[in-house]
Amino acid sequence: MPGVPAFILRRLYVKGSLHNRDDGWGFKLKNTLGSGYAKGLIPVTVDGTEIALDHSFFDNEGAETSFTAVTDENTFSLKLNRDILLYFRGDQLEAGERKIGLGFIVPGLGTLKFDFNDEVEPADASA
Secondary structure (H helix, E strand, O other): OOOOOHHHHHHHEOOOOOEEEOOEEEEEEEOOOOOEEEOEEEEEEEOOEEOOHHHEEEEEOOEEEEHHHOOOOOOEEEOOOOEEEEEEEOOOOOOEEEEEEEEEEEOOOEEEEEEEEEEEOOOOOOO
């Protein structure tokens, strides 16, 4: 089955978008490769530790969608030249470099995986 190399998929990640949120953390993807969709999402990892699917969400044009809701009928769409926010409820990430891994189950291509490294900024001590 044909695949897409991880170095190409890494272009989906918006460098510098890894950040902490009040309710956890998140990052952005921007699809500059071509429109596509996934019928399943695999658990995201942080430094090798899996994040539970039921704590994993994405913002689909203003609507919150859980990773667990992605199916053959309710796909994860990556529209061309659009940002999509992925976020994870729970603990915030510690400051410093983190290695994030993610993957998609794509019809005709199978499971596509990639990872990226980025820095999480330390919390503002004056806030």
